[in-house]
Structure formats: C-alpha cells, structure tokens
Amino acid sequence: TQLLEQSPQFLSIQEGENLTVYCNSSSVFSSLQWYRQEPGEGPVLLVTVVTGGEVKKLKRLTFQFGDARKDSSLHITAAQPGDTGLYLCAETSGSRLTFGEGTQLTVNP
C-alpha cells in the first residue's frame, strides 16, 4: 500500500482567492480520484484522472495529473464559501481506494 501525502493539511482563505492543493505518492498511481467531503456527509467524487499529464476542469476546479503519475494537484479559482470542505485524493486499484489524509479548506466570506 503506497503512502499518499496531501498538502497543505489545513488552508483558510478569503472568498475570491485562488488556491492549490497537492497529492503526492512514493510510487506510480494506476489512477487517481479527487473527492470533496462536507461536514456530516460522505465524500463525493469530483474527478478521476488516469493518464500522465492529464488536465481536467470542473467549473472553477482544475485537476492535473503529473507526467510521471506520482502526483496530482487541484487548483480552485476564485474560491467561494461553498467550496469549504475536506478534499481527499485516493489512489485506485480496481475497486480498492486508498485515501490520503485530506486538505481541510475553509473559505471565509
């Protein structure tokens, strides 16, 4: 089981700011998923990235998979309070998911 490291662990910003969070591994990902978890709820899938160098956009969220498939980033443009939550990356191996510890994002109005 590879170790997934997410950074930063906590991030508190003002509405309108941009931010980037990171997910790194000691070995190559087969594929990677990003989830957002709101308080009192389960994680919700945002995106799956499979190919090295892949970039996917979801409204104000941009996901990038490193060329070597050992790292990934999530960039949020013009953050809004509704973006507040725990952002989790997960390495996929068939049906198994191995999660990182997450980045807790707070966007203040």
Add this chain to the structure above:
Amino acid sequence: DARVTQTPRHKVTEMGQEVTMRCQPILGHNTVFWYRQTMMQGLELLAYFRNRAPLDDSGMPKDRFSAEMPDATLATLKIQPSEPRDSAVYFCASGLGASSGAETQYFGPGTRLLVL
C-alpha cells in the same frame, strides 16, 4: 435521486455492547464497501462485497468486527464487543464495479459511533 442510506446516523454506546450498523446501497449497484474515518487514521477501507460475496475484509479487525449482506438491498457491519477505540464515523459506499480502470463509489452519510 438515488442515494446510499445508512442507519443509525448516530450511536452512543458503552464499552462491551454490540453495535450493528446498516446500509442500503443504491438499487442496482453490485459492490458495497465499508469504510471507517477517524482524525488519526483518516478514511480506511474495512471490507467490500461484490454480488453479496465478501471480496476483501483485510482491513477489518476479525476478532470483533463482522460484515454481511443478507440480501442485495442490505449490508450490515457489526461490532461485538465494542471498545472505545472503535469510535469513528463508519461509511458505506456502493458502486457498479469496474471491469477495468477506476470505479465510481457513492458514499452514504455515515454512522457516527461513540463508544464510552
């Protein structure tokens, strides 16, 4: 709007008591997962089933935990006897299974367990 449902949402019990958590997967999903989330360990896979058969329970303490799927619409996770270190949020997720590549898992709202 199809969702995974879990009951109870909250449970407070005393050490030594039996705890049963229930999950209703999304209709038509053939894969069911149980996860545990704590501040210290994060989100960990405990076990998962496909077509009601257990495929992997390597993440589950065998001496006190058991997971079953009595039918396709119900999954249960039981702890007997419970201990304070079992305090966590337990999530159920379901999916359609992936023949190749990554599977999409749909998570329930969780059962928040506190063992005193």
